[in-house]
Amino acid sequence: MTELEKGPTGRRRGRGARERILSASQQLFREQGINRTGMDQLCAAAQVSKRTAYQHFTGKDELVAEYLRRFDPSVLSGVFDRTDLTPRERLLAAFDIPPTTPLCPYIGAAVELHDPQHPASQYARDYKKAVAARLADTAREAGAADPEQLGEQLALLIDGAAARTRVLNADAFPTAAAIAAVLIDNAIPTSSPRQPSDDRGTTGSAPVPVGGQ
Amino acid sequence: MTELEKGPTGRRRGRGARERILSASQQLFREQGINRTGMDQLCAAAQVSKRTAYQHFTGKDELVAEYLRRFDPSVLSGVFDRTDLTPRERLLAAFDIPPTTPLCPYIGAAVELHDPQHPASQYARDYKKAVAARLADTAREAGAADPEQLGEQLALLIDGAAARTRVLNADAFPTAAAIAAVLIDNAIPTSSPRQPSDDRGTTGSAPVPVGGQ
DNA sequence: CCGTAAGCACACAGAACGGTGTACATAACA
C-alpha cells in the first residue's frame, strides 16, 4: 500500500523489511494466533522473502519475542501519561482502552507458547508486572492506602476481562471497570465515595466488538 | 496401574479404551497444551492403538471437545454442592479450589484452538456462562442485591486469577479472593460488614504451586 | 466351534511446519 521504492522485478527495499515483518506479525499473530501462523504465510503477507526474514531474525521464537515488545507505547504509555486526568481517572481509564486490543497478546503468547522459559513468555511476565507496578504507582499517586495491593488487584481485573472477553466472545471490560470503581473507592479514603450508581451493564450482553473474525 | 484383563500379547480390553484415551487427554492436554500434544503421543500414553482412537473419536477436534466436558463434576459441583457452607462461604470457596487446577483448561482451549466455532470453544463458553449462573444463584441465595452482577463479577475474578496465574507463573487466587470478599461485602447488605482485616498477601509473591513443569 | 466385535501393530499418505542452500538482481557507495 505505502509506496516504496521498488525495482522493476518487484524489489521493495524501502528500508523496511524488518518493519514489514513485524507489522505483519502484529496482524497475523493476533488474528490467527502464533502457532497457526506459519512463516511462509507471514513472509507472504509482509511481502518479504523467507530468506530475508531469517536474516533479520534467528528464528520464529525471536520474532515472536520481538513482536510482543511492540505494544508498550500504544497501550501502557497511552494511558498512564495522560496528565489531563487525575490519578484516579487514569486508573479507571485503563479499562477503556481494550476495545482496541482484541485479545491481549501477552496472555495469548503465554498460553500458546506454553513454555515459561520462552523469551516471549518471559517478556509477557515482565510486561504484566510492569503494568501492575504502573498501576500501583498511580494508585499511590491517588492516595491509596495500599497501592501495591490495589495495583495488583486492578491488573488482575484487566487480565480477567481480557480472558473472559476471549472465552465468552463478549466484552467483559465494563464489568471489570465496575469492580475497579468499587475497589478504588474502598482503597482511597480521602476520595469522595460518590454515588454508587456506577452499575452499568455487567451481564455480558455487549455487542462483541472483539475483533476475532 | 488398574489391573485389567489382558491377553498374552498385551491386549487390554477391560472395556476402557475410550476411558483411557480421555484420561490421558486430561493429563497431557493440561500438562503440554492441546496443540503440542500429538495423537501419537496421546495414544501411546493411553496404551491404545491409534486406529482404535480414531474409531472412538472422529478426529482430534471431537476428542478435545469431549475432553473438556470432563471437568464439571470435580470443579463446579464440588464447590456449589457443599451444604455445610453458607452461601456466602460457598462464594468464597470458589477461590480455594484452583490449586488443584493448574491452568483452567477452558481458557486454554479457547486460546489454543482460536476458533470460536470450534465445538470445544463453544463448550468452554457455555461452561463459563454456567459457572457465572451458578455463582449468581448462590449470590441470590446469599441475599445479594444484584445477584447476576455479582455472579458475573466473581466469574471474572476467577478467570482473571487463572489467566494471571498462568502468565506470571505465580498464584493469583489470593488476590482474587480478597477482591471477592470486598465485592460480596458490598453486595450483601444484611451481611455483617466484618473487620476489613482480610488483606492477605496480595502482591504475587506466592511460592508458585501452579504445576506447570 | 465359529462368528463377530474390539483391538493391535505398523506402515503410509498428505500436508504443514521451521529452516537452509543456491543462484540471481538491485541499490548504494567507493
Added chain:
DNA sequence: TGTTATGTACACCGTTCTGTGTGCTTACGG
C-alpha cells in the same frame, strides 16, 4: 566501474502433524 549489502525466487531438507489402510490377534456369546 566494481564491490558489497540487501533482498528475491524457489527448491529443498527433515520433522511433525492428523488421519487411513491393511492384516493379524484376541475375547466373548451363541
